[in-house]
Amino acid sequence: MYAVRNSSLCTKDCLCLFVCPTGATDTETGQIDASKCLDGCRLCVDACPSHAISLMVTSFPERKEKSSEVSSSLQEVFHSKTGQLAMVRQQQSLLERALYHSLQILGEDCAREEGFMIAQDRKSIELLQSLLECEDPDLPKDTIRELLDLLS
Amino acid sequence: MKEQKQYGYDELALVFSNLAKSAEKQINAEVSKKLDTLSTFFKKNSSKETGFDIDELVSSVSQDVSSRYPEVEKEGKISEDRGALRCATWGKKVSAIHKSILTRYKNQKEQLFEGKEVWVCEACGFIAISPQVPAVCPICKAPSSRFTKIRKEN
Ligand code: SF4
Ligand code: SF4
Numbered sequence: 001m002y003a004v005r006n007s008s009l010c011t012k013d014c015l016c017l018f019v020c021p022t023g024a025t026d027t028e029t030g031q032i033d034a035s036k037c038l039d040g041c042r043l044c045v046d047a048c049p050s051h052a053i054s055l056m057v058t059s060f061p062e063r064k065e066k067s068s069e070v071s072s073s074l075q076e077v078f079h080s081k082t083g084q085l086a087m088v089r090q091q092q093s094l095l096e097r098a099l100y101h102s103l104q105i106l107g108e109d110c111a112r113e114e115g116f117m118i119a120q121d122r123k124s125i126e127l128l129q130s131l132l133e134c135e136d137p138d139l140p141k142d143t144i145r146e147l148l149d150l151l152s
Numbered sequence: 153m154k155e156q157k158q159y160g161y162d163e164l165a166l167v168f169s170n171l172a173k174s175a176e177k178q179i180n181a182e183v184s185k186k187l188d189t190l191s192t193f194f195k196k197n198s199s200k201e202t203g204f205d206i207d208e209l210v211s212s213v214s215q216d217v218s219s220r221y222p223e224v225e226k227e228g229k230i231s232e233d234r235g236a237l238r239c240a241t242w243g244k245k246v247s248a249i250h251k252s253i254l255t256r257y258k259n260q261k262e263q264l265f266e267g268k269e270v271w272v273c274e275a276c277g278f279i280a281i282s283p284q285v286p287a288v289c290p291i292c293k294a295p296s297s298r299f300t301k302i303r304k305e306n
Binding site: 004006031056066069070073074075076078079080081082083084085086087088090092094095097098099102103104105106107109110111112113114116118124136138139143146147150151 | 158159160162163164166167169170171173174175178179182183186187189190193197198200202203204205208209212213215216220221223224226227228230231233235236239240242243246247250253254257262264265270272273274275276277278279300302303304
C-alpha cells in the first residue's frame with residue numbers, strides 16, 4: 001500500500017512532511033512519491049488534519065460475481081437509462097440538461113453494479129481487450145493499448 | 153467478445169466515465185484521462201438519435217419506477233446483493249423525482265423554473281429545483297458541496 005494525497009482536500013498544513021520517515025511526502029508535484037513510500041506505514045494518513053491522504057492498495061480484492069438474475073435485471077435498467085439519455089442528449093433546455101446530468105449518474109451507477117467498478121478489475125481489462133477487436137476505424141486503439149499497459 | 157455485443161456505445165460511454173471517476177478517486181490522473189477519452193469517443197459516436205419526446209420519456213421513467221428497479225430490488229434481496237439493492241433504492245427514488253418533474257413540466261413549462269435554480273446531486277443524481285442549493289440531499293444525505301448547479305444557457 002502507498003499513500004496518495006487528494007489535492008482538493010489538502011490545506012497545506014504540512015504535518016505529513018514532519019511525520020514522514022522517508023521524505024516521500026516532500027515533493028514539488030503535489031503528489032506523494034510512491035517509490036519512497038513505506039508499504040502500509042500510514043503515519044501521514046493519521047497525521048493529516050484534513051483527511052487528505054489515504055492508502056491505496058496495489059492489488060485489489062476479487063469482485064464478487066452477481067447472480068445472473070441480478071445482473072440481467074440491472075441490465076434492463078442500464079439499457080432503459082441509456083435510452084432516456086439519448087432522448088435528452090441534445091440538451092436544448094434547462095430541463096434536458098438537468099436530466100442528462102442526473103441520468104448520467106444513474107447510468108454510471110448501473111455500470112458500477114454491472115461490475116465495472118475499477119479499471120484494474122478483470123472485467124474492465126477484458127472489456128478493453130475485446131475493444132481492440134472492434135472494427136470501428138475511429139476507435140482510439142492507441143489509448144486502449146496505453147491503458148492496458150498502465151493497468152497491467 | 154460477449155461484452156461488446158452486450159453493450160452498445162451508449163452503455164460503453166457510461167462504463168468508461170464511471171471507471172474514469174474511480175481512477176480519479178485513486179488519484180491516478182493519467183489513467184482517468186485516458187478512460188475519459190474513451191468515454192467521450194463513445195458518447196460522440198453513439199448511433200442512437202432520438203429527440204426529446206416528453207411522453208415517451210415519462211413512460212420509460214415510469215416503467216423504471218414501477219417495474220425495472222423493483223425487479224432489481226427483488227433479485228437483490230434474494231441474492232443478498234447489497235450493491236444492487238443500494239443502486240435500486242436510490243435509482244428508484246431519483247427516477248420518481250424525474251417522473252414528477254416531467255409531469256409538472258408538462259403543465260407549467262418553463263414557469264417551473266421561474267425564480268429557481270436547478271441542482272443535481274453528484275452522489276445519487278437527485279434533481280432539486282429551488283432558489284438555493286439544498287443543505288443535504290433528501291435522498292442520499294450528501295452535503296450541499298456535492299451539488300452541481302445546472303447552467304441556464306447552452
Ligand atoms: S498534512 Fe494533509 S493538509 Fe497538510 S500538507 Fe499534508 S496532505 Fe496537506
Ligand atoms: S505512508 Fe509513511 S512512508 Fe508513506 S508517505 Fe506517508 S508517512 Fe511517508
